[in-house]
Amino acid sequence: MTTDYQQARESLGIRLRELRISCSGGRLSGAQLADRLGAGWTKSKVSKLENGKQTAVADDLRAWADATGHPEAYDGLLAQLRGFESHIRSWRRQLASGHKPVQDAITSEHERTRVLTIWENNLVPGMLQTADYARHVFTRHSDLYQSPRDTEEAVRARIRRQEGLYEPGRKYRITMWEAALYSQVCPPSVLAAQLDRLASVIGLDTVELGIVPFAATLGIYPGNGFWIYDERRVVVEDWHAELWLDDSNTVGTYLRVWKTLQESALYGTDARAVINRARQVLSAS
Template identity: 35%
Template structure:
């Protein structure tokens, strides 16, 4: 059975509450003793431990200090923020139109210096051509049963993608070789997209790696994810986009990205794989 966004958010809140409860137990404190150290009432401790009330950053810092675990406070604060706001249902996001969704990323992109992108299914949005993007976005509109403004959304995506030519940003992208063969749009649109990858991969700010289908893998294919600097990961699921900011989880995605990047080929070897995919269109 699929998990709803609301139940997923509650499960995330419960993980934060359980972590706080474990800290108290490990410190050998009763609920009343912890409340006294934190300067609040015992019922508040109970509400926080049972996920009935979300903790504030100050609550978490007091709790960790009372348990002698100040070093865990920032990680738990980030986890709590994820629980409250990280799970963003796609249907809700696209309700106002696909173009508006594209525009919503602009500020984040401009604020990011280093992009790390792994995609097992699609050409990354920043390297998509307009015809390919239009096909992808039309599919999104159909899947989520929302008005199809794919033409305007694709144009907005092209405008947003100009950032790859602007100074102050670096883009490290890794895709699976199968991405080159998934036919989105007609043959002409796909040929134009693959042809652009030959050009885009040579841009000074772009590192494009392709993981060959025949490679001896050290890590299996993962979900599509973007890492913005070292601060936030955006994971794209079918039903939602999940934003991860908890430092320990961000570090896990960075380790996975390094493994995936290590399996990829670059330069002439990557171009050869793209040319092979272009030839397969004929």
């Protein structure tokens, strides 16, 4: 993904250089263009944008197109930017208005999805979170990213999305590593209720909940969590950003990863036993 993103950024830089060289008033040097662009622009910034070392924003592209005498090029530049930027959604930008808009965006994906395939290695998936558990997760994220606190609105949006668990025709294939059962991102009493909630969904006809125990032999290491929507898109969370990946080869890779991890999972009464074991450890601590 980093390579694809960098290639797209370099491609945009090449187009920016073409516009500078073909300026309607004659070719401009990087320093001359920076002077024409004005405050906040330097020769170094021009160079970084042209060489794919810095990501432009929409205002940069508008200013560039106007300064080089090619205002008609703006729409094309913006389309290029959106084409690769939409795949890497930085948390800083997404959370600028709080968590609820992020929840609303992912809800639209859920609504058009019939089969949702999930791997989580360190948290209970949002689709199965209790309100109290989700509240603590959102609060910790807000602290980390110093984003607006719209915790209650975000919790309500996440819980409403769980109505899909009870809609006929949907399928949630959820596989978790046992470590997620012990992650105390909330007080013990909240985690205990969350574990009870997990055990309660086992047996729902829309849910296939598998737990990969610590002692299981793994076909591959348990990396980042990811969500696959109808085999058309995979969403991967990292600390700096959320990655939305659409190409079929990438989606296929994540499906293979999920299937490999899923082979080590326990289901039904065996999965419930793993959850109960975590519950007992929590009660004894």
